[in-house]
Amino acid sequence: MDSASTPAAAVPPYAIELVGITKRFGTFTANDGIDLRVRRGSIHAIIGENGAGKTTLMNVLFGLLQPDEGEIRVDGKPVVMADPSVAIAQGLGMVHQHFKLVPSLSVAENVFLGMEIRTRGLIDHKKQEDRTRELSRRFGLAVDPTERVGLLSVGIEQRIEILKVLVRGARTVILDEPTAVLTPQESRELFATLRGFANDGMTVIFISHHLEEVIEVSDTVTVLRRGKAVATRPTSELSKSEMVRLMVDREVSFARPARPATQGATVLSVRDLWARDDRRHPALRDVSFDVRAGEIVGIAGVAGNGQTELAEVIAGLRPASHGAATLGARDILALSPASIRNAGLAHVPGDRMVRGVDGNASIASNLVMGRQFRAPWRKGWLLDWKAADVEATRMIERFDIRARGPADTVKRLSGGNIQKVVLAREFTNDAPFLLIDQPTRGVDIGAQEAIHDEIMRQREKGIAILLISVQLDELMKLADRILVMFNGRLMGSVDGEEADEDQIGLMMAGVAQSQVEAAA
């Protein structure tokens, strides 16, 4: 245990080794026997589609989740990561996707939060600020230690998160999609910092969707697909298209159902649409498309490229900054959510637990939402709870919701069954337009099939459907046309019958359709 006397050459070359890590959530295997070896002093990128198991693997490594099988070694020694404090003690530091900073405190106070430097029992602000300044200079993380965090930009907040990790003595830094919130300039500065870490003998693991960045900054790449590590290679040996091929599941697990051509008139029309996200950054840039009756238009893209904002704007839950959208003959951009529903929208929201249901209420009560002023739910001045119960019982049967009855509390149900409650409500509104965001997120395979069948049935009824999903295979199975979104823009449009995963994958990574087709 006397590390000081150990010669450097005897230290094993891997800073971190994960051996045979398996992590299951119920019947879902998020990590399936993953081996990952990270060389000391290197930058190791982990790439994969959403749901491939990247974040789960990092949470296992950092002690936030306990693996069902497998072993973690730090500097060659096995370690049980019982909780994050063990990981921190082992020299690991994690920079999360969502920052956890206190806006009213200064930069230095945030950096030392929970481990304040004390002099005679009082917080020594000067020492904390000096130490923050010293670290920020050493690694090129320019910050003013005395400034209030609430006044700073996202890029600087991330530097503070990195400083927090460094102050806690991290020798291995894990970053979960660090560039998702950064401007290109900020990303470049971050990469310089990460390079500096590696040159200093530290180790960096970072998760990313952006393949250019991976190529630019990493030494080694591990590709995860459906919970398995399918390849680990030196970055220089892989091209971008090879990475995409490894990332995207080639075996389409769902057969594309036969479909009669039933397309009719245009129902939803979106033109030159712009909108901002919650941080007031542009989230939609010049988006235009149509959805016709009896057509499923899919929106593909890596999560966080504007799909959520698109759905919210169409549903009237987020203002557009520019552009036009019409549903039927009505301009919907100025309308309230209720008026848009009256104009013909039914909406399966992506954030099921927050938007889609009231988890504490009963199934019957959840099925009333939006229809409380209509028969059969309304009778005269009153809500008819008997009719609502009858309706709910019918829906439970028709949509195969596994529950004890209409009075069952929604949050007690499984994810798939909660989603069926939402579908049962939205699919029975006789709306000519269906907006469906992530229909099968967190839903098991059996329920996925049922939900897909239900969506196809809606299509056959001549309903116009906009289907947003981060699961490419889902879109390739269901959509008549797939639009690819990247950084708030539509990169291209692909016919569902002729869709090619590699091409869509490249567009999802930000390559323009013309280039993709020129390369093909």
Added chain:
Amino acid sequence: MSTRMRAFAGQLIAVLFALALGSVVILLVDESPIRVFTTLLRGAFGDINRVAGTLLQTTPILISGIAACIALRGGMFNVGVEGQLFLGGFAAALVGFAFALPPGLHVLVALVAAILAGAAWIAIPAWFRVRFNTNEVVSTILSNYVAVLLTSYFTIFLFKRPGGWSETPPILSSAYLPELFSFSRLNWGLVIGLILAFAAAWYFRNTPGGYAVSMTGSAPKFAEYGGVDVKKRGFWVLIVSGAVGGLAGGVETLGVHHRFMEGFAPGFGFDGLIAALLANGSPIATIATALFFGALRSGSLLLETDTNASREIITVIQALIILSVSAQVLLRRRGDAQAGERRWKF
């Protein structure tokens, strides 16, 4: 209804915990907690007169409590019931002494005046909330001070009755709320409160509007997505809450004091809010919690004559109840939040 049972058990434990802590305080002033509590019980329910006295104290707490419940169900806090109660009380007194109307009608007009005064008073914070997203907790608290001082000003400088006291002239007997029994000042106000409690519960349960309000309170984003105009609903929920707060004051004026005076109804509005919180925003449960606080108030009268404990011990116990109930609610919320996170963390 297991969540409801769990909430009930939680509140009960919180109250018992507060009473235990209160006992420690009583021990610190060298009194026996058992003697204090039995004296309280005797003071509140010892004979028919005392029961009537307790119900008399319960009435304004109950009506204020329903006012607070209405806002709570819509996911908001009306901490300004006290102020609405003062203004409602004053408005009722003004109609009561300044106009001569037939019996019946006079009561009705005075109560409507009280309701309008309460509604008008909360309209300012409610409008600020809709227009500028101002936190209604802060603005309604602050409006209390203005209301209390404003009515004092009216009473002392504009409508003071000749003589020594800072009070308005008495209202005409045609504006009296009829008493229920000959032996007590207990009046129809209690009946109004009970009807109101059941009416509010019924509204939330059985009407489309009540459903929209409840959903706005329990899952605002879900309600917004479902087409509920959350802002507009919120505004009107606060207005109605304030109107009921005003009614509480009107009932107190027309039923008990028959005039408005300084220090007219100290703390009833706040007791009502606590009663509503303890009842988890359920108007029916508020009947029980209002009775509990009414009993504490009326029982405490006997405390000073029969024990060495001061009446202020009641304030201490109330404060302890507030603390333990809020702690309990926060703990429960945090548990829910963690369970939610567990479900969705991948």
